[in-house]
Amino acid sequence: MAQFLQTVVSGLALGSIYGSLALALVLIYKATEVINFAQGEMAMFTTYISWALITHHGMSYWPAFFVTLLIAFAGGIGLQTVVVRPLARASVLTVVMATIALLVILNGAAAWIWSPQLQFYPSPFPTSSWVIGGVHISKQDAGTFGVVAACVVVLALFFRFTKLGLAMRAGALNPAAARLMGVRTSLLLALGWGFAAVLGAVSGMMVAPTFFLTPNMMQAVLIYAFAAAVLGGLESPVGAVTGGVLLGVMLNLITQYVTFVTPDLQLPVALGILLVVLLIRPSGLLGRAVVRRV
Amino acid sequence: MRRVTALVSFGVLVTAVVLAPTFFTHYRLFQLALVAVYLVALLGLDILTGFTGQISLGHGAFMGVGAYTTTILVVDHGWNDLLTIPVAGVVAGLFGLAFGLPATRFAGPYLALATFAIPLSFIGLLKRFPHFTGGGIGKNLPQLHSELGLHMNPSVWFYAVCWMIALVMLPLAFGIVRGRFGRALRAVRDSEIASTANGVSTATIKSAAFGISAFYCGVAGGLYAIGITYVNPDTFPIDLSILLLTGIVLGGAGSLYGMVFGALFVEFIRISWGPTILNGISRVHHLDTHAPGSGLVVYGLILLVVLYLAPAGAAGVVRRLMTGRSTVAGWSKPRSTTPSDPATGVEAP
Numbered sequence: 168m169a170q171f172l173q174t175v176v177s178g179l180a181l182g183s184i185y186g187s188l189a190l191a192l193v194l195i196y197k198a199t200e201v202i203n204f205a206q207g208e209m210a211m212f213t214t215y216i217s218w219a220l221i222t223h224h225g226m227s228y229w230p231a232f233f234v235t236l237l238i239a240f241a242g243g244i245g246l247q248t249v250v251v252r253p254l255a256r257a258s259v260l261t262v263v264m265a266t267i268a269l270l271v272i273l274n275g276a277a278a279w280i281w282s283p284q285l286q287f288y289p290s291p292f293p294t295s296s297w298v299i300g301g302v303h304i305s306k307q308d309a310g311t312f313g314v315v316a317a318c319v320v321v322l323a324l325f326f327r328f329t330k331l332g333l334a335m336r337a338g339a340l341n342p343a344a345a346r347l348m349g350v351r352t353s354l355l356l357a358l359g360w361g362f363a364a365v366l367g368a369v370s371g372m373m374v375a376p377t378f379f380l381t382p383n384m385m386q387a388v389l390i391y392a393f394a395a396a397v398l399g400g401l402e403s404p405v406g407a408v409t410g411g412v413l414l415g416v417m418l419n420l421i422t423q424y425v426t427f428v429t430p431d432l433q434l435p436v437a438l439g440i441l442l443v444v445l446l447i448r449p450s451g452l453l454g455r456a457v458v459r460r461v
Numbered sequence: 462m463r464r465v466t467a468l469v470s471f472g473v474l475v476t477a478v479v480l481a482p483t484f485f486t487h488y489r490l491f492q493l494a495l496v497a498v499y500l501v502a503l504l505g506l507d508i509l510t511g512f513t514g515q516i517s518l519g520h521g522a523f524m525g526v527g528a529y530t531t532t533i534l535v536v537d538h539g540w541n542d543l544l545t546i547p548v549a550g551v552v553a554g555l556f557g558l559a560f561g562l563p564a565t566r567f568a569g570p571y572l573a574l575a576t577f578a579i580p581l582s583f584i585g586l587l588k589r590f591p592h593f594t595g596g597g598i599g600k601n602l603p604q605l606h607s608e609l610g611l612h613m614n615p616s617v618w619f620y621a622v623c624w625m626i627a628l629v630m631l632p633l634a635f636g637i638v639r640g641r642f643g644r645a646l647r648a649v650r651d652s653e654i655a656s657t658a659n660g661v662s663t664a665t666i667k668s669a670a671f672g673i674s675a676f677y678c679g680v681a682g683g684l685y686a687i688g689i690t691y692v693n694p695d696t697f698p699i700d701l702s703i704l705l706l707t708g709i710v711l712g713g714a715g716s717l718y719g720m721v722f723g724a725l726f727v728e729f730i731r732i733s734w735g736p737t738i739l740n741g742i743s744r745v746h747h748l749d750t751h752a753p754g755s756g757l758v759v760y761g762l763i764l765l766v767v768l769y770l771a772p773a774g775a776a777g778v779v780r781r782l783m784t785g786r787s788t789v790a791g792w793s794k795p796r797s798t799t800p801s802d803p804a805t806g807v808e809a810p
Contacts, residue, residue, distance in 0.1 A: 202574060204518075253769065261772050263516055263573060264710050267703055268764040275757025283753050382754070386699060390581055393574045431589040435582040441575060442563050 169301040174423045175416050180308035181377075182415020183315040187370040188385075188392035189399065189407035190319060191363035196401055197339045198359045201251075201262050205269035207389030209246070210367030211382060212273045213239040214375050215281050217368070218288055228291045232372060236365050243364025247357045255353075277382040288375035311373045318369050319408055322362065326404075335359060387434060391418075394441040414440065467635070470718055474631075478624045487616040491688070492728055494616070497623035498684045500724035503708045504634045504717060505677020510706070511714035512638050513670040514650030515572055519560075519579030521701030523675040525692075526553040526583075527682025532600050532692045533593070542687050543608065546626065549683030550676045557675020561668035580699040587694045599693025602686060619688050626684065630677065634717050637673060646670060678705075707764055713776025722775035730760055 188210060195203045203209075217235035220226045226234070250269060254262050277283075292310035296303045326332035337345040338355040346352050370392075371385060378384045395414045399406025414437065421428050421436055428436055481493060506520050527549035534540040534548060560579065564572055587594045594600070607618035637643060648656035649666045657663055686692050704727055712723025771778050 204573075204577070250765065257768075257772060260510070260516060260710070260714060261768050264706065265765060265768050267518075267706065268761045268768065270761075271700075271703065271764065272758050272761030275754035275759075275761060278754025279758060280754075387581060390578045393577065397574060429589055431585045434578065434585045435589075438575070438578040438582045441578065445575065446563050 170423075171420075172302045174419050176302065176304050177308055178416035178419030179412060180311045180415070181419065182395075182412035183312045183408075184370045184374050184411070185388065185391040185395045185415055186408040186411020187315045187318060187366050187373075188388060189395035189411045190322075190404055191366035191370070192392055192396050193399075193401060193404050193407040194359050194363045194366070196396075197404075198335075198356055199251075199262075201259070201266065202393075203360075203363065204263065204266040204389075205246075205273060206363065206367055206392070207385035208270045208273035208277075209239070209243065209364050210371035210388075211385040212277055213242065213364065213368035214288070214371035214380060214384075215277050217372055218286060218375070218380055219281065221289060228289060232291070235368055235372065239364040239368035240361040243361040244357045246364075247360035251360070252353065252357070274382050283382050286380040288372075288380045290376035307376065314373060315369060318366065322366070323404075331358070390434060391415075391437055394437045397441050398444050471632070474718075474721065475628060478628065482617060482620065487614055490620040491616040494620040494623040494688060495685070496724045496728045497620075497627040498681045498688065499705075499708060499727045500627045500720055501630050501684070502678045502681035502705055503712065503720040503723045503727070504630055505674040505681070506705050507709055507712075507714065507717060507720055508634060508637060508646070508677070509670045509674035510709050511716070512643070512646045512650060513667060515667060515670065516706070517576040517671075517674070518573055518699075518702050518706060519576035520674065520678045520705050521697050521699065521703075522580045522583035523553045523557055523678035524682035524685060524701065524705075525580075525587075525697035526556050526675075527679030528686035528692045528696065529587075529594060529682075530679070531683035531686045532602055535602055536600050541608070542602070543622070546680055546683045550680040553679020553682065554672045554676030557678075558668060558672035561671025561675075564671065565664040565667040576702075577699075580697065580702050583697065584694040595693070597694060599691055599696070602690045602692075605688065605690060623684050623688070626680065630680065631717065634677075638717065642669075707760075709774075710764070710772075711767055711774050713774030716774070716776035716780075719774055719776030719779075726775075730763065 188206065191206055191210075192203060195201060195206070213235055216238055217231050220231040220234060221228060246269065250265055251262065254265055257265075290307055290310075292307045294305070294307065296305040297309075298304075326336060334345070334350045335355050335358065337348070338350055338352040339359075342352050370388065374388055375384065378388070391414060392411065395411035396407045397410070398414055399408070399410025401407075417440065418433055418437060422430060422433060482490060485493065502520065502524055506517065509515050509517055509520075530549040530552045531542065531545040534545040535542050560576075564575055588597055591597070605615040605619055607613040607615060611618065613621075638646060645656065645661045645666050648659065648661050649663050649670075653663050656666075682697075689696070707730075708720070708723035708727040710723075711726045712721070713719030767774070773780070
C-alpha cells in the first residue's frame with residue numbers, strides 16, 4: 168500500500184508538469200485553433216536562459232526563476248508578433264509548419280549557444296523527504312507540484328477576475344464578436360502566447376532537475392503534454408491540468424506494476440492511451456462534446 | 462494539354478536521370494540515389510498531406526518500419542535485398558493502416574498531435590525488443606554491391622535501383638490521385654461535409670490514404686537501409702519526420718512533380734546548402750559555423766522564409782512562372798475568415 172501511494176505521489180509531481188505544458192498548448196489552441204509544436208522547445212530555451220543566469224551570471228535560483236518568467240513572457244509575445252501574426256490568413260498547414268520551423272530553430276539555437284551536452288540543473292528544493300505513514304514524499308516532488316499548482320491558480324484567477332482575462336476569454340470564444348465589441352483581439356493573441364511561454368518556462372524549469380538539461384529534453388514531455396491535453400479535452404483548461412496529473416499517475420502506476428512495460432515503453436503506452444481516449448471520447452474527459460455536421 | 466505537359470515533364474525527368482551518371486562523381490550519384498529515396502517517401506506523404514489534407518509528423522517512423530523489415534529479412538533470414546523492398550512497403554503500409562483506422566476518428570490538429578508521438582514511440586519499441594531489432598545498437602547490412610551479375614560501381618548500382626523504383630512509383634502516384642479515388646481524396650481535403658453528403662466515406666478514404674502513404678515510406682525506408690547499410694534507433698529520429706513534412710511544403714503540397722524539388726531540398730539542405738550559407742555569413746560576423754545546431758537554425762530559417770514568400774512551394778513558383786498567375790490550390794488556399802471550420806464542420810460556439 169505504501170508502495171502504491173509512493174508511486175501515486177511521484178506521479179502527481181510529474182503529472183503536474185505535463186499538465187502545465189498541456190495548459191500552455193490549450194491556451195494557444197483555444198485562441199487560434201493552432202497546435203503550437205514549438206511549445207516544448209520554447210520551454211527548453213527559456214530553461215537554458217535560467218540556467219545561464221544561475222551558472223554564468225551568479226544569480227540565485229528564485230530571482231533567476233522570476234527573471235526567466237519575464238523573459239519568457241516577452242519572448243512569447245515577440246514570437247507571436249514576428250512569426251505567427253503575419254500568417255493570420257494563411258492555411259492551417261502553413262501555420263503548423265511555421266511552428267515546426269520555430270521548433271527546429273530553437274532546438275538548433277540552444278545547441279549552438281549552449282552546446283548540446285547534457286547539463287545538470289539545480290533544484291531549489293532539498294533532496295530530503297517527509298515520511299507520512301510509511302510514504303516517502305520527496306520535497307522535490309512536493310515543491311514541483313506546489314509551484315505548478317500556484318502558477319495554474321494565479322492564471323485561473325487572472326482569467327476569472329480581471330478585465331483583461333475576461334477580454335481574452337471573449338476573444339477565444341468568438342473572435343469576430345469580441346472584435347466588434349472593441350476588444351483588440353490581435354493584442355490578446357500575443358498575450359496568450361506570452362502566458363503560454365511562461366507556463367512552458369515553469370514546466371521546463373521544474374522538469375530539468377530530474378530529466379537534466381539538453382536541447383531535446385522537452386520532446387518527450389511535449390508528447391505527454393499532448394496526450395494530457397487530449398485526455399482532458401483540447402478545449403478545456405481545467406481538463407488539461409487534470410489530464411496531465413491523471414496521465415502522470417497512470418504512467419507511473421503502469422510502469423511500476425506491469426513488468427512488461429519498461430521505461431522505454433512509456434511513450435508508446437502514452438500514445439496508446441491517447442488513441443484509446445480519442446476513440447472512446449474524442450472530446451476528452453472534460454471537453455465539450457463536439458457536434459459535427461457529418 | 463495537361464496530359465501533354467505531364468508527359469513532357471516525365472520525359473525530361475527520365476532524361477535527366479539517365480544522363481546524370483555521365484556528369485557526376487560516384488559520391489554525388491550516391492547522394493542523388495538518396496534523392497530518389499526521399500522522392501518516394503515524399504510522394505507517399507504528399508498523397509496524404511497534399512491531396513487528402515491530413516498532416517502527419519510521423520512518417521519517418523514508417524520509413525523506419527520499412528528499413529527494419531528489409532534489414533531483418535536480409536540479415537536474419539538471408540533474403541535477397543531487392544526482394545525485400547515490396548515486403549517493406551507492405552509491412553509499413555499495414556502499420557500505417559492500423560494507425561490510420563483509429564486516426565480517422567479525429568480531424569485536423571488531433572491527427573497531427575497523434576502522429577507526432579509515432580517516431581518517439583517507435584524508438585521506444587525498438588529498444589524494448591532488442592532480440593528482434595538489435596536494440597540501441599541496431600543491425601548492420603552487407604556492404605552495398607551490384608547484383609544480377611553486373612559489375613558496376615556500388616554507388617552507380619544503387620543510383621540505378623533507386624531511380625528505377627522511383628520512376629515506377631511516380632506514375633503510380635499519378636494514377637492514385639487521378640480518377641474517382643483521387644477526386645475522393647481531394648473532396649475529403651476540401652470539405653468533409655460536402656464529401657460525406659456526396660457519398661464519400663471520409664473514414665475509408667483517410668485510412669486508405671494513410672495506408673498508401675505508409676506503403677510509399679516503407680519502400681523508401683527499405684531502399685534507405687540498403688544504401689546506408691545499417692539501421693539503429695537514431696537513424697529514424699523525429700527530425701526525419703519533420704524533414705519529410707518540410708520537403709512537402711518546400712516542394713509544394715498537392716503537386717507530385719514538386720516532390721522532386723522537395724527531395725532535392727531534403728537531401729541537400731542540411732549537408733550542403735546550410736553550411737555554405739553559414740560560411741557566407743560567418744565571413745561577415747565571425748560566427749563559429751561548425752558549432753552543433755547551427756545547420757538546424759539555417760534550415761529552420763529557410764523554411765520560415767519559404768512559408769512567407771512562397772507558401773505553395775517550388776511547384777507554386779514554377780506554376781506562376783509558366784502561367785503568369787499565382788494559382789493557389791488546396792492547402793495553400795487561405796483560411797476562411799468565418800468562425801466555423803470547414804475542415805471539421807465544427808460550428809463556432
